[in-house]
Amino acid sequence: MLDLAGAPAGDLRRLPATSWVRLERLVTSTRTALVLLAPAHVATSAGGATLALVAARHQWSGVAGPARLLRGLRVSAAAGRLQPRTVLFDLHAL
């Protein structure tokens, strides 16, 4: 897993596009799955599947106050560019 989610999107765009192709070729002939996390769609020229994840809603328990807890996140995942298919799922914090 290559986690670039905390990196500024501008810095990622300045990376040469060949970097992603090299990474893809490194893992294509192996049984390894490379998961790239980024704040935007950076590996535009490489193959593979792209999943756009957006936090749709925060879920809290109870009313505002000291006893309140974060219950989780409702995330929308969209796959495909021309005819995107969207799925909603929950991530639990408790």
Added chain:
Amino acid sequence: MFAALACPSSPPAGALLELAREFAPRVEEAGPALVLLDLAGLGRLWPDPRALGQALLEAGAVRGLALQVALAHTRTAAALLARAVPGLTLIVPGGEATALAPLPLALLGLPPEQQELLRLWGLRTLGQLAALPARGLAERLGPGGPRLRRLARGEDERPLAPAPPPESFELQLDLEWPVDGLEPLAFLLQRLLEPLCAQLVRRGRRAAALELELRLVDGRRHARRLAPPAPSADPRTWRTLLILDLEAHPPGEAAQALRVRAEPTAARRVQFSLLDPAQPAPEALAETLGRLSAWTTAGRGGAPRLLDSHRPGAYALAAFNPPEAARREPSSPLLTPGRVALRAFRPPLPAEVALQAGVPRFVAAAGLRGPVLDCAGPWRASGDWWDEAWARDEWDVALPAGLFRIFRDRLQDGWYVEGELD
């Protein structure tokens, strides 16, 4: 000819054997306080056997051992006399039976019932037992009877079984000219490591750790010790690890002599699984870890280990020692509920937080700024007041940029963004 060293007072373990090895290469440990020496071939060194016996007594006295020494042409006679007669006893060839005759039967270490039987026969000394006919003893005691008679006459039943010499995996190289720099040192290390590793392989051993000592031109000694996760007998791996370690800890002066000592361990036997993913070779893993450790400052490389503490993010570095791949059933990710992860900022980002009635309303930090849309908290936590105290109030806040965890350090009275929840 044989010599026997006996020490009536319990000597330290291995002390007699160590003393005996200084006089003869073939020695046998016949008991906790009895050692036999094969003196064959020592005639040119010690023309007079009495002088050799005196030297053995003096060597024992120097070490604080009150020895009883006997020299005879059979090992049985030497052993029995050394256990029975104080000081030095020297027996001429053919005089073993005569010398042993007055000694008590108890020296043979017989079982109590057999000793009682011989006592009932009226036998008290070895000479009385030796005088009995072998045929009569065999008829009454079985095959053990003639054997007892041979022992009482000082005759050997078997040759000396020498104890194997202690294994030493140490090599030293004295240089005519001092060597400075790692590159020539690498060649010299290779000259030491190749025969050392070959010796380890011949004995079916691997080196669990390696000690390198450099004697420097200014008289100092630069000593390093390496203990990789897996034992190895590969000279190339050890050379790479030593050079990486010397790069991180340079000796500072040219070296005049090198000494390498290996701590041997049994060779590794691993049965790899056909189904598990391939594991890296231990030698390659040790080399990679050595390189990573050399790149980090002060060798801060390893595997994180959680500490038994409530302090968020408390961990320590331990040696990277991956367990063998455990067989487990693949779990379906679709059936496992997803969890919110904290993407921690290391170190936490200092922040400015505006409060309203004690609740965060606005957060500003490097690359992060916005009003608090929703929040939960505070959760107060503290600990380690006896050591490095910490105390904090944590909040989960929803900002326009996402969901973040912030906290107020109550000891320093400052706000920080700990990480992003996603």
